[in-house]
Amino acid sequence: MPSHDASQSAAVTLADVTVAFRLADGGSFTAVENADLSVAPGEFVAIVGPTGCGKSTLLNVAAGLMTAAAGSVAIFGEPLGGINRKAGYLFQGDALFPWKTAVENVAIGLEVSGVDPRDAQARAQTWLTSVGLGAFANRYPHMLSGGQRKRVGLAQVLIRDPKILLMDEPFGPLDAQTRQIMGNLLLDLWTAERKAVLFVTHDLEEAIALADRVVIMSAGPQSRIIGNWTVPLPRPRDIFEIRLDKTFHDLHREIWGVLKSEVMKGYQQSANVAQGMAV
């Protein structure tokens, strides 16, 4: 990756960000503490951490769906207030509008920004074709498989041509093979037009296979960023093949050494919480 002056031109800059939730009993819960993270334009960064470490929280802050209790968020050098207009967000759960067909779902992002509906539909059709769903334009989401719905979701986000792509375990609900196929599709689309990507996952293999840089978070609460690895694998990559690469294995072992203890901690903590609730 070409190096950028992080503070000047970074697509996303999170500086010393702390996120806290107010609890029902009046107390507060700190999900993420003092997180520093910047993503250069065109850079693919994956955030990996144990369950409940606040990865998604960090993503929501970058999206402007949540505000940080402390610290600052800047998008291309501009402080972020409200929704991040330069970002597209691919959610973990089903986020397609069930009452709209595939093509209507893809077109809606253009329609609401004032593009002529017929023009929007035509462009949506082109996008559906490029995610391999050209023949499924008039299906409703419930008539599509999980993987197909994710493809529609990807087209829905990319049609607006966001400069930043935020992804919250987007392929989490899919089976292993479909995940790899979706990973390759994502890399193809990203290679065609490089956007800054912030990709949250709990799957370290997926993170290394996709990203330029892997960021590790500690177990929550008060989760922090505890590691930052550059992935030296060449591009273009094929996710099916890359897992056999030696560099991949060495890097995986190295990062896993750090991540493992956090995963165990996270598991222990959630077990304690579950026990506390049961009592």
Add this chain to the structure above:
Amino acid sequence: MNRVQLIGWQILVGVTLIGLWQVLTTVPIFGVTLLPPFFFSTPEKVVERIVKWFVEGTIWRHLAITLTEAILAFVIGSLGGALVGFWFARQQTVAAVFDPYVKMMNALPRVVLAPIFALWLGLGIWSKVALGITLVFFVVFFNVYQGVKETSSTLVDNARMLGMSERQLLRHVYWPSALSWMFSSLHTSVGFAVVGAVVGEYLGSAAGLGYLIQQAEGTFDVAGVFAGMTVLALFVVVIDWLVTKVEQRLLVWRPNASAERM
């Protein structure tokens, strides 16, 4: 069981029940007629009466009036329920203020309102429409309220990220979501609209199916009562079938609505 077999069984149940009725009212068993025709009439007489109504054409006026009342009650009640439900769901303060009154109104048995409506609106169709509205309104209101409140937060977040303004969010997310809940209560609310109309007519009117039944009861004309009930039942079945058709058109995007009623 396939479709033909199912219909066969359904017809068999009907024929058995009517046959039993016919036998018990006409054939003495050990010298006793178990169902005296004076109180139970006979299927024969009931059919005779229905045929007479349709041949003479007197029934059409009553059907038309009941239908008009039910449609008006349904349309006005649904519209009101949807709008107020939507408003309350988006304005939680308003909902909190009105909450006890909504509960009180809904807990009230609507039959007691019928004389009041007759007093206020006269014996014409509007007192029946008003009664129907009080029934339909709450069904739709609660469904829409719940539907808007339970709109998936992921969907709302996604809509925001796709650049929707508050107004576009209402139009593309909250409103379709509320409508889908309203349509899921369509059968119930249409049924209530008919109930409102018929009960209203029964308690005081000059026309309609409820009036017909009430008149027959007043003269111990049991055949007339059963004939009125039969026509009413067929009327409701036809309406329900129409509602199913409408539902299929409107909720094509729903997983079960399109698969279930093939």
